[in-house]
Amino acid sequence: MxxxxxxxxxxxxxxxxxxxxxxxxxxxxxxxxxxxxxxxxxxxxxxxxxxxxxxxxxxxxxxxxxxxxxxxxxxxxxxxxxxxxxxxxxxxxxxxxxxxxxxxxxxxxxxxxxxxxxxxxxxxxxxxxxxxxxxxxxxxxxxxxxxxxxxxxxxxxxxxxxxxxxxxxxxxxxxxxxxxxxxxxxxxxxxxxxxxxxxxxxxxxxxxxxxxxxxxxxxxxxxxxxxxxxxxxxxxxxxxxxxxxxxxxxxxxxxxxxxxxxxxxxxLLATPATPTASADLWDQLIVSACYEWAPGLLDGTIDWKTLPMPFVEAPFATKEELTDFCMDLLQATRCVFTKPEYISCPGCGRTKYNLEETVRAVKAATSHLKGCTIAIMGCIVNGPGEMADAQYGYVGEGNEKITLYKGKIPVMRGIPQEEAVQHLLQLIESDQQHAT
Ligand code: SF4
The missing domain is CATH 3.20.20.20 (Dihydropteroate synthase-like)
Structure with a gap:
């Protein structure tokens, strides 16, 4: 344009x-x-x-x-x-x-x-x-x-x-x-x-x-x-x-x-597009794979079900690693969801807790779950609005307290931060048990 x-x-x-x-x-x-x-x-x-x-x-x-x-x-x-x-x-x-x-x-x-x-x-x-x-x-x-x-x-x-x-x-x-x-x-x-x-x-x-x-x-x-x-x-x-x-x-x-x-x-924006030069080979693979595959996967012009696994190549990775990479790419382009979907804000001056550590802790506690979207948001002022269509939200209140959400509804307020990941896990597992 x-x-x-x-x-x-x-x-x-x-x-x-x-x-x-x-x-x-x-x-x-x-x-x-x-x-x-x-x-x-x-x-x-x-x-x-x-x-x-x-x-x-x-x-x-x-x-x-x-x-x-x-x-x-x-x-x-x-x-x-x-x-x-x-x-x-x-x-x-x-x-x-x-x-x-x-x-x-x-x-x-x-x-x-x-x-x-x-x-x-x-x-x-x-x-x-x-x-x-x-x-x-x-x-x-x-x-x-x-x-x-x-x-x-x-x-x-x-x-x-x-x-x-x-x-x-x-x-x-x-x-x-x-x-x-x-x-x-x-x-x-x-x-x-x-x-x-x-x-x-x-x-x-x-x-x-x-x-x-x-x-x-x-x-x-x-x-x-x-x-x-x-x-x-x-x-x-x-x-x-x-x-x-x-x-x-x-x-x-x-x-x-x-x-x-x-x-x-x-x-990649140069004409002709040139390969990226990075020390981090995985980052380079992400960028080149998205350049090649993301438009078709996002638009549905590539039928992901017909793709061989893995459908990207890299000499530094095993077949299993590349297959896992391809599944993540298919999830990022919303073709298929095989892992929990995480939404987490980048953090800013309004962030009320150590966001990077918390995201890692939430992922470690919930990575075995299937079919759920979990948002981890830094502040209560903008977090609930910005977590879009997440099913569960972990939102910082300030003063080392957390509010847990189901959709847009706060279901537990004032939880001490050190207990909040466990409460989140219980909340999701209890919902999933009721659903089965
Ligand atoms: S949700 Fe709050 S802490 Fe996170 S980026 Fe948005 S304004 Fe900043």
Whole structure:
């Protein structure tokens, strides 16, 4: 898709800006998982992320104290000669977004979270655009599967069409006010929904005469191989067909891992596509297998039942290892589910516990189960909305307490963290026993 260019950051600073869209190369970005108020830790993580090759870094900015901390982080990085553009991630407060727009190079919002009243949400967006204009700040409008406004849910449900309609409402405000410095994203943890929604968004934008660049991502994709496969399947499928100008691989791991893995996608976009060069042979296999197989598996043009097992080759792996790899690829592309499906957020400044350790513990305790989707989410504010269609949710409340969910319903609150994995296991096993 042909898009116009969005400018993020200060054009006068060498390396201090990023051009997204137009003829500019696809860029790779990530998000800090530090507490933004901890300026020293956030600066140190930004340094590591920049060294890994990130071109844009997002930080949680939930209120005015975080806006002030973001300004300090930016200033400190700049004094150290690191001029990477910073994005303020604002979820609910339009007032915070206005202040962040004076400080950050880009602000990420979902206007639907500003107000339940759609007209008011659009009015607040219009006011934010004025501030962005004044301070040359770029904007990302981010709409996620699982958190659509009520009026959209009523008309379209939680569908790719609904996600696009929500995004188009906000892009129309930008278009009417002639504000072009906007990037748009519509994300889902379901790779098929994510791919369909982005294709549909391109169609809607073209019909409306819009050319906003697109940020790609598979949300809450998890960790390790399963998380990498989901992210790579969704993002590479779209990049291969010319959709997407910047992306974030979302993993429940250190942000540097997201960058190192995401950078492996870029050689595939060269003409002709070139193999990736990595030290990690499995990561390389994930990327090349997704490039070759994910589009057909996601679209159903490849009948996975007719494929020989394993259907990928690699001299460094045994036949059994490759068969297991292929089953994970088939699960990531939602062809067949042979293991529990895990959804876990990457964590951010709102995370209320050690997410990486917890995801490993939940996986270790539940890997023998079949036919269930388990979400492990870092915070109670956004976690329940973002865990989409998970059957079970493990959500951090704060103060080392956990709430367990069945679907969207909290069924156990205030569980001490050290007991929560066991309670989750009992909950799932009891449901499965009743079902048999
Ligand atoms: S669910 Fe909460 S902790 Fe996890 S990424 Fe989203 S906002 Fe951050």
């Amino acid at each position: 042909k898009t116009h260019t969005v400018t993020v950051g200060d054009l006068m600073l060498k390396g201090g800006h990023l051009l997204i869209g137009g003829e500019h190369p696809v860029s790779v970005q990530t998000m800090c998982n530090t507490d933004t108020l901890d300026v020293a830790a956030s600066v140190a993580q930004c340094e590591r992320i920049a060294a890994a090759g990130a071109q844009l870094i997002r930080l949680t900015t939930q209120g005015l104290p975080q806006v002030r901390a973001l300004a300090k982080i930016k200033e400190t990085l700049s004094k150290r000669g690191i001029h990477i553009p910073l994005v303020a991630d604002v979820h609910f407060s339009a007032a915070t977004a206005m202040e962040a727009a004076r400080v950050a190079d880009k602000v990420r919002i979902n206007p639907g979270n500003f107000s339940r009243d759609p007209s008011q949400a659009k009015a607040l967006l219009a006011t934010l655009l004025e501030t962005c204009n004044l301070h040359h700040t770029a904007l990302r409008i981010g709409v996620n599967h699982g958190s659509l406004p009520a009026h959209i849910m009523e008309l379209y449900g939680d569908t790719p069409e609904g996600m696009c309609r929500a995004a188009m409402e906000y892009l129309t405000v930008c278009q009417e006010l002639n504000f072009t410095n906007t990037v748009v994203s519509i994300k889902s943890s379901n790779t098929r929904v994510m791919v369909q929604a982005n294709r549909l968004l391109v169609k809607h934008m073209e019909e409306a005469g819009m050319s906003y660049p697109i940020h790609l991502g598979v949300t809450e994709s998890g960790n390790e191989r399963q998380g990498r496969l989901k992210s790579a399947a969704g993002i590479i499928t779209l990049l291969k067909e010319g959709i997407g100008n910047t992306f974030r691989v979302s993993l429940t791991e250190a942000p540097e891992s997201e960058i190192r893995f995401g950078k492996l996608f870029l050689p």
